[in-house]
Amino acid sequence: MDVEEKEIRNVMDMNAFLGGFSVALSTWPVWVMNVVPASMNNTLSAIYDRGLIGAFHDWCEPFSTYPRSYDLLHANRLFSSYRSREEGCLLEDIMLEMDRMLRPQGYIIIRGEDDSLVSRIIDLASKFLWDTQLHFLEDDQKRMEPVLFCRKRFWAIL
Numbered sequence: 001m002d003v004e005e006k007e008i009r010n011v012m013d014m015n016a017f018l019g020g021f022s023v024a025l026s027t028w029p030v031w032v033m034n035v036v037p038a039s040m041n042n043t044l045s046a047i048y049d050r051g052l053i054g055a056f057h058d059w060c061e062p063f064s065t066y067p068r069s070y071d072l073l074h075a076n077r078l079f080s081s082y083r084s085r086e087e088g089c090l091l092e093d094i095m096l097e098m099d100r101m102l103r104p105q106g107y108i109i110i111r112g113e114d115d116s117l118v119s120r121i122i123d124l125a126s127k128f129l130w131d132t133q134l135h136f137l138e139d140d141q142k143r144m145e146p147v148l149f150c151r152k153r154f155w156a157i158l
Helices: 020-024 044-049 091-101 115-128
Strands: 010-013 031-037 054-057 070-076 102-111 130-138 144-152
Touching: 010 020, 020 031, 031 044, 044 054, 070 091, 091 102, 091 115, 115 130, 115 144
Parallel strands: 010 031, 010 070, 031 054, 070 102
Antiparallel strands: 102 144, 130 144
């Protein structure tokens, strides 16, 4: 996906862990909101110690933000961490919240998920009018990891 540097201003790392994605973007002129999911260990103190901003949030609930606030959402191992949760927290619910937060023509990077989950996300993405591109990158253990790039289409009712 062809992304120009000026297209990205507001970024959300939906599973920030220690804020590494935010640090990787530190030379770019972007603002990053680091979110630690409630289903994970609370690592907000480490994020704050790095001088970054962040929040603790349960992705089974709406995130307190205006719609279309973010240009880029980064979801690393987010969906699999909610897979075992049965009640009121479906993959579709999290994707709907992502769609609400993402501006038209915004980007999503999904990584760290198994092939079956990535396949389900691709199937659902078209229903949200997201264009998808699947790439495989080598991880630390020299294994090929699926990385899904999505872009929300701009649409209008005529």
